[in-house]
Amino acid sequence: MAEELILLDFWPSMFGIRVRIALAEKGLKYEYRDEDLKNKSPLLLQMNPVHKKIPVLIHNGKPICESAIIVEYIDEVWHDKSPLLPSDPYQRSQARFWVDFIDKKLYDTGRRTWTTTGEEQETAMKEFIEILKLLEEQLGDKAFFGGDTLGIVDVSLIGYTCWFYSYETLGNFNIGAECPKIIGWAERCSNNESVSKTLPDSKKVFGFVQELRKKFGLE
Amino acid sequence: MEQTKLLGAWPSPFCYRVIWALELKEVDYEYLEENLQNKSDLLLRYNPVHKQVPVLLHGGKPIAESTVILEYIEETWPQNPLLPNDPYERALARFWTKFAEDKSHTFFAYFHTVGEEQAKATEEAKELLKILEEQSLGEKKFFGGDKIGLTDIAFGWIAGWLGAMEEAVGVKLLEQEIFPGLQTWIQNFKEVPAIKANLPDHSELLAYFRSLRNIFIASAKI
Numbered sequence: 001m002a003e004e005l006i007l008l009d010f011w012p013s014m015f016g017i018r019v020r021i022a023l024a025e026k027g028l029k030y031e032y033r034d035e036d037l038k039n040k041s042p043l044l045l046q047m048n049p050v051h052k053k054i055p056v057l058i059h060n061g062k063p064i065c066e067s068a069i070i071v072e073y074i075d076e077v078w079h080d081k082s083p084l085l086p087s088d089p090y091q092r093s094q095a096r097f098w099v100d101f102i103d104k105k106l107y108d109t110g111r112r113t114w115t116t117t118g119e120e121q122e123t124a125m126k127e128f129i130e131i132l133k134l135l136e137e138q139l140g141d142k143a144f145f146g147g148d149t150l151g152i153v154d155v156s157l158i159g160y161t162c163w164f165y166s167y168e169t170l171g172n173f174n175i176g177a178e179c180p181k182i183i184g185w186a187e188r189c190s191n192n193e194s195v196s197k198t199l200p201d202s203k204k205v206f207g208f209v210q211e212l213r214k215k216f217g218l219e
Numbered sequence: 220m221e222q223t224k225l226l227g228a229w230p231s232p233f234c235y236r237v238i239w240a241l242e243l244k245e246v247d248y249e250y251l252e253e254n255l256q257n258k259s260d261l262l263l264r265y266n267p268v269h270k271q272v273p274v275l276l277h278g279g280k281p282i283a284e285s286t287v288i289l290e291y292i293e294e295t296w297p298q299n300p301l302l303p304n305d306p307y308e309r310a311l312a313r314f315w316t317k318f319a320e321d322k323s324h325t326f327f328a329y330f331h332t333v334g335e336e337q338a339k340a341t342e343e344a345k346e347l348l349k350i351l352e353e354q355s356l357g358e359k360k361f362f363g364g365d366k367i368g369l370t371d372i373a374f375g376w377i378a379g380w381l382g383a384m385e386e387a388v389g390v391k392l393l394e395q396e397i398f399p400g401l402q403t404w405i406q407n408f409k410e411v412p413a414i415k416a417n418l419p420d421h422s423e424l425l426a427y428f429r430s431l432r433n434i435f436i437a438s439a440k441i
Contacts, residue, residue: 059307066313068317073307090280093288093290
């Protein structure tokens with residue numbers, strides 16, 4: 001049977017980017033649909049009634065929601081190419097731990113660097129750097145979190161890097177100066193076509209963030 | 220054979236999740252009770268990132284975060300599987316397990332707040348329970364289907380802890396008439412032998428929640 005894959009997504013979403021990269025790593029063809037989050041499609045509301053959020057991967061008509069779960073699903077179904085999780089259960093648990101860590105810590109802290117001001121913003125920037133430094137420690141001397149090739153942790157984190165320019169400009173801090181290893185890692189990731197062809201341009205993301213800030217009355 | 224140890228703290232439902240998984244798979248393990256007011260060097264060494272329980276030690280190697288531990292247990296001890304074989308069904312089980320994690324703050328608010336804030340949290344909590352009853356459990360005996368699975372374990376706190384919480388707070392969430400499915404599920408869940416033998420004592424739990432609740436009420440008045 002021909003596989004039908006539809007991805008409901010939103011172009012700057014670091015969560016949607018994970019799924020796009022995973023699909024690219026597996027060499028899969030799919031239909032990409034960009035959602036207007038102010039006017040969500042009936043399909044999105046039908047396929048993710050619980051959260052009404054992107055990304056949603058629809059595989060032969062059946063929806064899978066939550067980006068980390070979608071990536072594991074893709075890795076399980078198309079397991080014969082570019083594995084994103086190691087085979088050893090202990091290594092798998094460590095990869096899942098760090099994906100969970102990224103999900104628990106990075107989004108909220110990153111968001112606070114451009115939605116708050118003053119002391120709150122200072123704290124957010126400091127915390128953001130601390131989180132990245134912990135991840136740098138985890139990376140160690142490896143080329144990627146997954147070792148020699150991209151793994152689930154790399155795929156989960158890389159989508160944030162196109163937001164760095166926005167965080168830095170609006171927060172007035174320099175992520176590269178504080179976390180050079182992360183920048184080096186991001187450059188290595190971009191040598192993979194699955195990443196370079198997926199990551200939106202940082203300046204384009206910044207334009208989007210500026211629009212959001214105007215809407216929130218932050219400008 | 221490698222040694223298995225679990226660092227936990229009564230009455231954490233996150234720790235019980237791990238206990239249930241190990242018991243359901245009949246894995247031998249040693250349980251070590253932590254004092255969270257005075258964390259052991261062992262805990263700080265094996266979970267330096269979060270410094271929390273539960274932590275599973277297998278052959279001396281630590282795994283932290285209850286849902287990560289559950290997936291590890293499932294892969295290491297495949298007997299009495301907690302996840303289905305089909306990738307789509309697995310994704311669904313993981314979706315609801317994540318729902319349990321992401322929404323726990325609403326139930327936390329229901330227990331930790333007073334007045335208007337609590338009324339709002341109560342309404343939100345009831346909506347979440349409705350989603351569970353209608354969209355997750357449906358007509359099934361367990362969230363996992365015919366047998367107990369990962370999602371049942373993730374929601375186990377509803378079976379063993381929610382009743383005592385409701386008594387301590389004085390506000391009922393799981394009314395029989397509104398949630399007949401979840402009420403039946405609670406009975407079925409508690410009848411599973413590995414669960415039945417590993418639930419916190421109700422009166423001890425109630426005393427614990429009552430004293431916590433008094434602290435929150437007192438601090439809300441300040």
